[in-house]
Amino acid sequence: MAEAKPIPVFKLYGEQTAWLTPDLLHCEAIADRSRLHDWVIKPHRHRGLYQLLYLNAGDAVLQQDAQQYHLEAGSLVIVPEMSIHGFAFGPKAAGYVLTLAHPLVHRLAQSLPELHAFFSEFVRHRISVSQRRSDIERLLEIINQEYQRDGLGRQVLLESLLSSLFVWLLRQARPQDTHDTPATQDHFGRFTDLIEAHFREPRGVADYANDIGITANHLNAVCRQAVNKPALALIHERQILEAKRRLVYSALTINQIADELGFSDPAYFSRFFKRLTGSTPKGFRTQAGT
Known part of the structure; x- marks a missing residue:
């Protein structure tokens, strides 16, 4: 049996060094990074980071550990810390990738404790039009725009927008009458x-x-x-x-x-x-x- 290659551990894909900004959040369009790698992000994992990928348009193939899954427009993927994952994007793929450092998730979870379970396992979810896909797409667009700016109260607004996004997603993922203390x-x-x-x-x-x-x-x-x-x-x-x-x-x-x-x-x-x-x-x- 040939020796298996180790799976790299990145702070962000392809980067061993720290982020260039002190943000605990990184937001980018799918094309921004995948275009640099011929639309293929090879299997890797992140230490101390969680990711959320949303596909607005086009398609992609997700590799999760040894399994592969086809993703279509409206697909949402939650990637826990240290989970092995990779993507092969189609030529028309569009959407966003949010990367959140553990301290930020922990801080958000203080007012939204359900986030602990939300980021505890690999999740693939299809958000249908009937679930008002435009809501998540608009929120991600605003988050991306604010992330690129350096305006007054930027960090406060970004965390508020993230909380709104996660509340929306949690409401889609679980019944409205479910209540944990x-x-x-x-x-x-x-x-x-x-x-x-x-x-x-x-x-x-x-x-x-x-x-x-x-x-x-x-x-x-x-x-x-x-x-x-x-x-x-x-x-x-x-x-x-x-x-x-x-x-x-x-x-x-x-x-x-x-x-x-x-x-x-x-x-x-x-x-x-x-x-x-x-x-x-x-x-x-x-x-x-x-």
Whole structure:
């Protein structure tokens, strides 16, 4: 098996250095960057950054880890921190890409706690005309215009516009009568942060609940209310995602991957992987062509 190439980690695509401005937000039209790379953005990931891509017109192919998806006009993609992603844009593709640094998302989430869940997983969503696509397109256009300026109160206005955008998107994504208490939202955000920090360790739901200061039953209720899944499922999903990434994008043996993910028994890791994916680790790697 040929040695797999590592996936680069960028602050922005193709850039290892810091941003040229102190903004915690970067906004640009899809064409501005993709044109420089022949309309193909190769698989990469961002540390400490979240992205939102919206396709106004044309089409594109999204690569998410080892999978590919076709995107049409009206497609919205949410890219969490450190998620492997790439794009191949069609010649008529148009739209915007917002990149938000973790401190900005954290600040916005203080008044809109639902953002923790919103940015916790890779999401592909199609915004139909009946959902008033013009609203999101107009908001993104205004955000882009303000981002290019240096006017009075620029940062305040940008954060206000971002909050409006996310409120609009959250209303489309969940029923109007759904209501989480601030404590529930805060506990779920803390849980997702803890999973990211500790998913390589052999920890159970009770360990995470202990860190948050609630019971395991309470944590399960929080997760079901936020994303309709038990806490253990979210822990397992993150472990499986990392296992898939390493099977596809590294030359590590299956035993090495099992060890790095906190499984002392490689055979148990293989059974765990097959139970949750329907394929053995070896079969998944073979199918991915690495």
